[in-house]
Amino acid sequence: MILTVTLNTALDITYRTAALTPHATNRVAEVSERPGGKGINVARVLAALGHESVVTGFVGGRTGDALRELLAAEGPGGQPAHAAVSDAPVTDALVPIAGTTRRTIAVVDETTGDTTQLNEPGPTVTPAEWAAFLTSYEGLAARADAVALCGSLPPGIHVGAYAELVRLARAAGRPVLLDTSGEPLRRGIAARPDLVKPNADELAQLTGSREPLRATRDARRRGGRSVVASLGAAGLLAATPDGSWRAAPPTAVRGNPTGAGDSAVAGLLSGLVERLPWPERLARAVALSAATVLAPAAGEFDREAYADLLPRVAVTEQSSQPEQESHAPRQHR
Amino acid sequence: MILTVTLNTALDITYRTAALTPHATNRVAEVSERPGGKGINVARVLAALGHESVVTGFVGGRTGDALRELLAAEGPGGQPAHAAVSDAPVTDALVPIAGTTRRTIAVVDETTGDTTQLNEPGPTVTPAEWAAFLTSYEGLAARADAVALCGSLPPGIHVGAYAELVRLARAAGRPVLLDTSGEPLRRGIAARPDLVKPNADELAQLTGSREPLRATRDARRRGGRSVVASLGAAGLLAATPDGSWRAAPPTAVRGNPTGAGDSAVAGLLSGLVERLPWPERLARAVALSAATVLAPAAGEFDREAYADLLPRVAVTEQSSQPEQESHAPRQHR
Numbered sequence: 001m002i003l004t005v006t007l008n009t010a011l012d013i014t015y016r017t018a019a020l021t022p023h024a025t026n027r028v029a030e031v032s033e034r035p036g037g038k039g040i041n042v043a044r045v046l047a048a049l050g051h052e053s054v055v056t057g058f059v060g061g062r063t064g065d066a067l068r069e070l071l072a073a074e075g076p077g078g079q080p081a082h083a084a085v086s087d088a089p090v091t092d093a094l095v096p097i098a099g100t101t102r103r104t105i106a107v108v109d110e111t112t113g114d115t116t117q118l119n120e121p122g123p124t125v126t127p128a129e130w131a132a133f134l135t136s137y138e139g140l141a142a143r144a145d146a147v148a149l150c151g152s153l154p155p156g157i158h159v160g161a162y163a164e165l166v167r168l169a170r171a172a173g174r175p176v177l178l179d180t181s182g183e184p185l186r187r188g189i190a191a192r193p194d195l196v197k198p199n200a201d202e203l204a205q206l207t208g209s210r211e212p213l214r215a216t217r218d219a220r221r222r223g224g225r226s227v228v229a230s231l232g233a234a235g236l237l238a239a240t241p242d243g244s245w246r247a248a249p250p251t252a253v254r255g256n257p258t259g260a261g262d263s264a265v266a267g268l269l270s271g272l273v274e275r276l277p278w279p280e281r282l283a284r285a286v287a288l289s290a291a292t293v294l295a296p297a298a299g300e301f302d303r304e305a306y307a308d309l310l311p312r313v314a315v316t317e318q319s320s321q322p323e324q325e326s327h328a329p330r331q332h333r
Numbered sequence: 334m335i336l337t338v339t340l341n342t343a344l345d346i347t348y349r350t351a352a353l354t355p356h357a358t359n360r361v362a363e364v365s366e367r368p369g370g371k372g373i374n375v376a377r378v379l380a381a382l383g384h385e386s387v388v389t390g391f392v393g394g395r396t397g398d399a400l401r402e403l404l405a406a407e408g409p410g411g412q413p414a415h416a417a418v419s420d421a422p423v424t425d426a427l428v429p430i431a432g433t434t435r436r437t438i439a440v441v442d443e444t445t446g447d448t449t450q451l452n453e454p455g456p457t458v459t460p461a462e463w464a465a466f467l468t469s470y471e472g473l474a475a476r477a478d479a480v481a482l483c484g485s486l487p488p489g490i491h492v493g494a495y496a497e498l499v500r501l502a503r504a505a506g507r508p509v510l511l512d513t514s515g516e517p518l519r520r521g522i523a524a525r526p527d528l529v530k531p532n533a534d535e536l537a538q539l540t541g542s543r544e545p546l547r548a549t550r551d552a553r554r555r556g557g558r559s560v561v562a563s564l565g566a567a568g569l570l571a572a573t574p575d576g577s578w579r580a581a582p583p584t585a586v587r588g589n590p591t592g593a594g595d596s597a598v599a600g601l602l603s604g605l606v607e608r609l610p611w612p613e614r615l616a617r618a619v620a621l622s623a624a625t626v627l628a629p630a631a632g633e634f635d636r637e638a639y640a641d642l643l644p645r646v647a648v649t650e651q652s653s654q655p656e657q658e659s660h661a662p663r664q665h666r
Contacts (some may be wrong), residue, residue, distance in 0.1 A: 022355055023447040031453050062395045095618065105438065114356040118348060118440065120364050206365060 002046055002269055003144035004039035005137070005165065006057035008122045008154040010104045012036030014298065019111040029110070034299075035071040036104060038150035038179060038262050041299050043090045045075070045266035045288060049303070051273065052088040054140055058133065059155065060123055061100025069093055085145045093140055095133045096130030099123020102154075105122045106258070106298060115256065115298075116224075122154035130157060134168070137187055141169050148265060149193075153184050162188030175272055176222075179265050180203065189223045195272070196224040197265055203229050212237050213222050213244070213318060227270060229284070230261050234285045235313075244318035247282035249290040249309060263288040278324065283313040334424075335370035335379055335602055336477035338498065339390035341487040342427065343437045343454045344400050352444040362443070367632075368404040369437060371483035371512060371595050374632050376423045378621060379409070381634070384606065389473055391466065391487065391649035393456055393635045394433025394639040401425060410489070418453065426467045426473055432456020437488075439591070443610070449632075450591065455487035457590030463490060463558035467501070474502050474653040478606045481598060482507045482526075486517050495521030508605055511557075512598050514538065530598055534643060536562050545570050546577070546651060561601060561615070562595050568619045568646075573611055580615035584622040584643060592632030596621040616646040 016030040043053040059067055071092050102120035109116070125133075141147050146167040149162050162184050169176035170192065178185065178193040181202040189196055189206070196219060198206060206222070209215040212229055214241040219227040226240035235248035264285040271281030291306035292299070349363040376386040392400055400504075404425050435453035441448070458466075474480050480502045481494050495517045502509035503525065509516065511526040514535040522529055522539070530537060539555070542548040545562055546579060550573040552560040559573035568581035597618040604614030624639035625632065 015453075017451070020355055020449075020451045021352055023442070023445075023450060025450040028451055028453045066395055105451075109356075112356075116353075116355050117358040118350070118361055118438075119358060120348075120361045171399055 001144055002051055002146050002148065002273060003150045004043045004046075004053060004055050004150060005141050006037035006055060006150055006158060007125075007133075008102065008152045008224065009035070009037035009057045009064075009067060010102050010119075010122075011042060011063040011070075012299075013103055015105060015107045016110055017107060017195060018108050018109075020109045020116055022316030024248045026107075026263075033066065033070060035067045035074070039148060040071070040090075041259050042148055042150060042266045042269070043260035044299075045263050045301060047087045047090050047241075049270045050088050050305070051270050052091075053146070054091045055091050055209060056093040056095065056133070056140055057125070058099075058125055058129065059094040059101050060097040063103055064094075064096070064101035065319065066175045067101055068094065079266055080197055088164075093136065095129065095136055095258045097123060099125065099131045099154075105283045108298075113256075115258070123154075124156040126156060127155050130161075134164075137165065138168055141174055142172045144169075144174050146269050147174050148179065148269055149188070149200070150179045150265065151181065152263070159183050161182065162189045163191035166191035166193045177265065177269060179261070181314075186222075189219065192223045192225065195226045195228065195268060196259070197228045197230060197268065199261060200232065200288065211291075213239075214323055216244070228264075228282070230289070232257070236282050236289075237318075238266065238278060238282055242278055245279060245282055245315050246318060247279070247286045247313055248316045249286055251314040253293045254292045255293040255295070256298050257293050259301075260289045260292045262299070263292040263301055279315040282315055284308060287314045334482065335376075335386045335479050335606060336473050337376045337386055337388050337481045338381075339370035339372030339388060339483055340458075340466075340490060340494065341435065341485045342368070342373060342390045342392055342397075342400060343435050343455075344396040344403075345450075345632075346436055348438060348439045349443055350440060351442075352499055353440050353442045353449055354578045357625050358504070360438075361440075364610055366399065366403060367398045368407070369632075372481060372596075373404070373423075374479055374592050375444035375483060375602070377598045377632075378596050378625075378634060380420045380423050380602060381636070382599065382603045385424075387424040387426045387473055387477070389426040389428065389466070389470060391430045391432075391458055391462065392427040397427075397434035400434055400575065401427065403454060404598075414655035426469065428462070428469055429468070430456060430458055430462045432458065432487075441631075446589075447590070451589040455485075457489040458487050458585070459489060463494075466625060470498065470503055471505070473506045474507050477502075477507050479602050480507050481512065481602055482509065483512045483595070483598065485513065485595050489622045492516050493520045496524035499508050499524035508579070510602060512599065519555075520551065523555045525558065528537050528559045528561065528601060529562060530561045530594070530601065533565065533595060546572075549577070561597075561618070563597055565590070569615050569622075570651075571615055575611055578615055578648050579613060579651060580612070580619045580646055580648045581649065582619055583645040586623045586626045588626040588628070589631050590626050592610070592634075593622045595618075595623045595632070596625040596634050612648040615648055616643060618620045619646045 102122040105118040146243040207215040207218040267285030289310040435455040538549040540548040600618030620642040624634040
C-alpha cells in the first residue's frame with residue numbers, strides 16, 4: 001500500500017464557458033466536480049497502475065462531505081464505478097475537521113482552451129486536529145510501502161509540518177517523497193526525504209539557480225536523497241545516488257498540463273515500490289505525465305497514449321561532473 | 334405577507350482576490366456565501382422595510398442545504414441573527430427537488446473593484462417537481478398581499494411558466510409583479526401582470542425600442558398593467574394607468590450595482606401593499622436602489638444612505654402624449 005498525504009484537500013470544480021470575459025457576467029455551460037488535491041490525484045493514478053493506495057489529510061464541512069462521497073463513488077482507479085477496469089482501490093483515511101474543505105474552480109474557456117484557476121485558501125486546522133492527524137498518520141505510515149507528502153499547507157499548520165512527517169516516515173523505515181514548494185519544501189528537504197519532485201520554479205526558489213542540473217544537485221546537498229525536477233515539456237531531470245539522468249518525451253505534447261506533475265509523482269512512487277531501475281522509473285513518470293497532458297479531462301491520463309509513449313521516452317545519463325561540464329560546454333561526453 | 338418566487342435560487346459565493354488574472358492561477362483571499370436569487374434578495378429588503386415575506390422556489394442538493402441553513406441563520410431582515418434590528422421575518426417555503434441548487438460566483442477584484450460573475454445553469458426541474466411547486470404556490474399566493482415572480486427559469490421549466498404563475502395569482506385576486514427577461518418575460522407579460530420591472534436591455538429586447546418612454550408604453554400594450562423600467566443611474570421610468578413618471582436619484586451614485594434592481598422591486602412591492610401613491614412608490618424604489626449601489630456588501634442596502642436619499646429623489650410626471658412629443662422634440666411641455 002502507498003500512503004499519499006494531502007493536507008489541503010479540495011473539491012475541484014470545473015466550469016466550461018464559451019469564453020471567460022473578465023468584469024462581466026459569464027454563463028457556465030457545464031459544471032463538474034471531483035475530489036482534488038495533489039495527493040488524491042497521485043492516488044488515482046497509482047490505482048490505475050494497479051497500486052493499492054490510502055489517502056489521508058483533512059476533510060470538513062459540506063464540500064468535505066461532497067469530496068468523500070465522490071471519492072467513494074469513483075470506484076477503483078478513479079474511474080466511474082461502472083467502468084470495466086480492474087484497478088486497485090483508493091482507501092479514504094481522511095481526518096475530519098471542524099473547518100470546511102476548500103474549493104478550487106477551473107474555468108475552461110472553450111474558445112481558446114485556456115484555464116483560469118481560482119483557489120480558495122482552505123480551512124484553518126486547529127492544534128488538536130493536527131495532533132489527531134499525526135496519530136493516524138503514524139499508524140498508516142507504519143504499514144505503507146512508501147509515503148508521498150503532496151501540496152500546500154492549509155492555514156493553521158506549522159511551516160515545518162512536512163519536515164515532521166518526513167522524520168516520522170523515516171523513523172518507521174518507510175521511503176518518503178515530498179512534493180511541495182516554498183518554505184515547507186525548504187524545511188521539509190532538510191529532514192532528508194528519499195525523493196523530492198520540484199518543478200523548475202520551485203527548484204529555482206529553493207536553490208536560487210535556474211540552471212536545472214546545478215539546482216538539482218544543490219537540492220540533493222540540502223537533504224534530498226534523490227531529486228527529480230520536472231521541467232515541463234522537456235521532461236524530467238533526476239539526480240540520485242545511482243547517477244543523473246534526463247528523461248524526455250519523444251515529441252512535445254500539447255494539452256492541459258493540470259495534474260501532469262501528480263502523474264509523474266505516481267510514476268516515480270510506483271517505480272520505487274516495484275524496485276525498478278531509475279531509467280525505467282523516469283520513463284514511466286515522463287510517459288504518464290505526457291499522457292496526462294494529452295487526456296481530455298484535467299488530471300486524467302490517456303491510457304493508450306501512455307502505452308504508446310512509454311517505450312519511446314528517451315532517457316540519457318548525465319555527466320557526473322556537472323561543474324566541469326558547466327565550465328566547458330563544448331566538451332563532448 | 335408578500336410572497337416572492339425564485340425558481341432558480343442560488344448559493345451566492347463571493348471571492349475577493351487582489352486582482353483576477355485570466356488564464357492563470359488566482360489565490361482567493363476571502364470567501365463568503367449567502368442565499369441568492371432575485372426573489373430571495375427582494376425578500377431580504379422587504380424584511381428590512383418591515384414587511385413579512387415568504388420565499389418559495391426550488392432548492393436541492395448540498396448547495397440547497399447550505400442556502401436554507403444560511404437563510405435560517407440570517408435572522409429577520411437579512412442581518413446576522415445577533416444584530417439588534419426589528420425587521421420582519423423571511424419564511425422559507427422553498428420546495429425540495431432532486432437536483433442541486435446552482436452556485437453563482439462573484440470574483441471581486443480588490444484592485445479595481447470590478448466584479449467577474451460566473452453563473453451555473455441550475456438544476457433540471459422535473460414535471461412532478463413543477464406540479465408539487467404549483468400546488469404549494471397556489472396555497473401561498475392565496476394568503477399573500479402581493480406576489481413577485483423573479484429571475485431566470487431553471488432547465489426543465491416550460492417557457493410559459495411565469496404566464497401560468499401570473500394567471501394563478503390573478504385568479505386568486507392577488508397583485509403580481511414580474512421581473513424576468515427574454516421569452517419568459519414576453520409570455521409572462523401577455524398574462525397581464527399588475528407590474529413588470531424590466532431594465533433597459535430587457536425592455537429593448539421585449540419591444541425592439543431603445544427609446545425608454547415609447548418602449549415602456551409598448552410594454553403596457555403587451556399586457557403589463559403598470560411598467561416600471563429601471564434605467565441604471567438615471568433611475569426609473571413608470572407607465573401606469575394613473576400616469577407616467579420619471580424618478581431619479583439626486584446625484585449619480587458609484588458602487589456595486591448588484592442587487593439594485595431587486596431593491597427597486599422591494600420598494601415597488603412595499604409601496605403597492607401600503608397603497609402609496611405612485612410618486613412615493615417610485616421615490617422609495619429609487620432611494621433603495623441607490624442605497625444598494627452605495628452599500629459595501631453586494632445586495633445589501635445602506636440604511637443611512639436610504640434615509641438621506643428618500644426625500645431628495647426627483648419624481649417628475651411625463652407627458653401623456655409620448656408619440657407627439659417624440660415627433661416634435663423641440664416643443665415645450
